Amino acid sequence: MNNLTPLSPLLxxxxxxxxxxxxxxxxxxxxxxxxxxxxxxxxxxxxxxxxILGLALVVIDPTFIAYSVGLLVIGALFALEYWNRLQSQDNHLLGTLIALIAYTLGPLSLHGPLWLPLLFVIVVLLLLGDKPGIRRFSDAFRHEEAGTLVKFFIMAGVILPLLPNQEIAPFISVTWYQVWLAVLVVSAISYLSYLAQTYFSRHGAYY
Structure with a gap:
């Protein structure tokens, strides 16, 4: 039985x-x-x-010069279009931002793993598809929560990488990194549970 010929990466x-x-x-x-x-x-x-245009420019010029020039041209056209809409008191940027994301799909598909452009698409579809839910969540979200998130990001993104990955003591086969990681996991689970009860339960602010 003949093996199927794999598709070209470009295709x-x-x-x-x-x-x-x-x-x-x-x-x-x-x-x-x-x-x-x-x-x-x-x-x-x-x-x-x-x-498709973004992909074509990357294929034509792998150095990304043509792609960058195309981005500048498209950005200029978007700026003109946005300026015209401002004259009629229309300041929505959502369409422009999504168009720029679409322009990046070609290089991401060609040079990145499948999950990367797929993740972009999923996020865009979720943001566009659940506008009422996002609006309710935004209205219910308290400003104190932003401070809590910042503290968690500092714990995870600043403190954790600085901790040594070595055992605390010869008789304790646990590293400082592992201890702090466990603290982060417990904190994340606790905070997600709090958010779920506060904003997404039937009695929460989200509803």
Whole structure:
């Protein structure tokens, strides 16, 4: 039995870019229709072609010079389009930001692992698809929670990497790093439980 010939990495990247760009464009179109107002440019075809353009420029010039020039040109066009919308008191930037994300899908699909562009797409789809839920959560979120998150990030991103990965004592086969990591895990579980009860339970502020 003959083995199937694997697809070319370039073809795989093209398929990924096209599908991901199409999904983002589809969700953006649905978001605009649900909002029932003009949120700037962008259709399903626009986002799909924009994603393919980013891939094509990287393939043509692997040094990313053409891609960077394309980014500057697209950025200038976006700036002009945004300036025109400001004249009519429309300051929405969401469509522009999502278009820039679509433009990056090509290089991510070609040079990165599959999960990376997929993660971008999932985040965009979630942010666009659950606007009412995000709005309720934003309204219910207390400013004190930001301070708590900052403290946790300091514990995880600053203190943890500085701790030595060596045993506390000869008779204790546990390192300072492992102890602090355990503290972080327990703290994270406790804080997530608090957030779930405070904002996402039936009696929480989210509802």
């Amino acid at each position: 795989v990247a093209f398929i990924e870019t096209t599908v991901f760009g199409f999904l983002i464009g589809l969700e953006w179109h649905s978001y605009r229709r649900a909002s029932q107002r003009d949120l700037g440019f962008g259709t399903t075809r626009t986002f799909t072609l924009l994603a």
